[in-house]
Amino acid sequence: MEDKKITSALGSGGKSTNDFVKDIICKYFGNSILENLGDAAYLDINGELSFSTDSFVVEPEFFPGGDIGKLAVYGTCNDLSVSGAKPKFLSFSLIVPEGYKFSDTEKIVASAGAAAEEAGVQIVCGDTKVISASGLKSPLVNTAGLGILKKKLNDYGKIKAGDKIILTSDIARHGMCIVSKREGLNIESEIESDCADLNPIFEVSGYKGVKFARDATRGGVAAVLNEISDKTGLGFLIDEAEIPMREDVKYLCEFLGFDPLSVANEGAALLIVESALSSKILDKIKSVKVGADAALIGEVCSENKVMLKTPIGGIRNVEMPVGELLPRIC
Amino acid sequence: MEDKKITSALGSGGKSTNDFVKDIICKYFGNSILENLGDAAYLDINGELSFSTDSFVVEPEFFPGGDIGKLAVYGTCNDLSVSGAKPKFLSFSLIVPEGYKFSDTEKIVASAGAAAEEAGVQIVCGDTKVISASGLKSPLVNTAGLGILKKKLNDYGKIKAGDKIILTSDIARHGMCIVSKREGLNIESEIESDCADLNPIFEVSGYKGVKFARDATRGGVAAVLNEISDKTGLGFLIDEAEIPMREDVKYLCEFLGFDPLSVANEGAALLIVESALSSKILDKIKSVKVGADAALIGEVCSENKVMLKTPIGGIRNVEMPVGELLPRIC
The missing domain is CATH 3.30.1330.10 (PurM-like, N-terminal domain)
Structure with a gap:
């Protein structure tokens, strides 16, 4: 058998x-x-x-x-x-x-x-x-x-400068998991994919104050933010220090030369929310298992580009990933 | 380019x-x-x-x-x-x-x-x-x-002995088309797939008197009739002489040793219809292009097997196709 x-x-x-x-x-x-x-x-x-x-x-x-x-x-x-x-x-x-x-x-x-x-x-x-x-x-x-x-979360027209961005999970785990497994990398702590059902996040939010959402799969956070930027003429300022990421995933990205912002996730979404309600929404999301590591990572701005504030205080542009980072990732 | x-x-x-x-x-x-x-x-x-x-x-x-x-x-x-x-x-x-x-x-x-x-x-x-x-x-x-x-045509419980079977098109064209093309057979008249939209048949029928329908793709007419037979405990008696088939398709099936009843179609359905309305339904179906060659090919019977009346008057059982006749046919 x-x-x-x-x-x-x-x-x-x-x-x-x-x-x-x-x-x-x-x-x-x-x-x-x-x-x-x-x-x-x-x-x-x-x-x-x-x-x-x-x-x-x-x-x-x-x-x-x-x-x-x-x-x-x-x-x-x-x-x-x-x-x-x-x-x-x-x-x-x-x-x-x-x-x-x-x-x-x-x-x-x-x-x-x-x-x-x-x-x-x-x-x-x-x-x-x-x-x-x-x-x-x-x-x-x-x-x-x-x-x-329940509520259309796909309407670019609702996004305004000043809105906050919630990232619902730490990033780059799925991509780095597949790479380690595929390449047979001998890593001390095995990296698990973040593959998970995101619905509890939306259920617990009650959708109130949530304007727009997108999961950050192929192309990662960078692809999602650039696509929204492209569609709206607006931009983003995100803070690298606020982006949740596990240490082992971070080291592996650095070691292999991947920008974690462009690496695929399978249990992470970006939510654009009303500024005034952002902390309340974040607290609710953090109360469910799949959203436990959620964080406010930045805001929508009127300048039409995706900008990352680095820990040393600089600003770098985050571009749309151009090529295929990792074939057959999902 | x-x-x-x-x-x-x-x-x-x-x-x-x-x-x-x-x-x-x-x-x-x-x-x-x-x-x-x-x-x-x-x-x-x-x-x-x-x-x-x-x-x-x-x-x-x-x-x-x-x-x-x-x-x-x-x-x-x-x-x-x-x-x-x-x-x-x-x-x-x-x-x-x-x-x-x-x-x-x-x-x-x-x-x-x-x-x-x-x-x-x-x-x-x-x-x-x-x-x-x-x-x-x-x-x-x-x-x-x-x-x-419009109307559930998938309810085995409605099928009764005495119901008539309409085949909406000639058979075995798709399978024989793919085989000829794949094997590079040098056939005088090119066999075209019957690949077509079946909806006009149902629209024109108005669904009246139509009890059950299934398209005869992989496994062909033989697979459909055997599946229904298996599900209902009823059987079928179909008449080989009534089954529409093009001459070139028939010859190719014979030449290659395929039973045309088991060959895939992509524009042929089997309809089980009320006996009293069967001629009316057939006339309507024949009035649309995709149903032009439709025919009444037999009826539902109480004996639990699929039987084919051959042109010389014999009866042979039509079995469920067991293996893969033609890989990657659809």
């Missing part, structure tokens, strides 16, 4: 596919909507919706703090959460290379199922394909998600 | 990603929901919904009658249509191998955009990832879709 391998038959749409869906997919994702096993899931939801999708190609597929299954569930949930919606339903689509271990496939599905349960979402439809002789070593996953909109 | 290649930077989440989204994705998929370019799309839809997803791994990515972009749009639209919903919104997620031609990537996106326009759906969110050194030769696409439910 341990050595059973994924065969191309599993992706054929015939008996092997049906067996896989019954034995593995329904075992870990089981819910009455999914178990109807039609070509589509029927959903009865009312109100305005958020709809999002992401493909996950992370390599290695298992890493400290998570795996591609958990990442794929939380990744799309987080895109919904930062849009201002409560995640509700997910699709889960798996592309597995022929010859990949059956037991590892099951581990990924089990992990995705556990993540969905923790996030309170149902996986209601999906698809499995097997590709042979592609040279691909590990599975690829796509999730798409639907959430019930 | 013709020789520009996809670089890993395009999947970084930084400037190259933004440029690709602005220059290519928005150019072909452009609509006000997508152009907000947030992490999620806001949708204002009311009523019961259908939600579906599919990954597409077809190789080659360009084939007579279509390409992976068109297939990915119609494939998910068709899953929604056969569930009894009118397709409305799609996500579009692209995984491109590093070094793949930029112009071919653009062709795929353009083709998906044209297909979406023809099907009357909006592509409202998406994702682009680049994977390097994977050995993968051509892009993979995932689409997820939302449709407005």
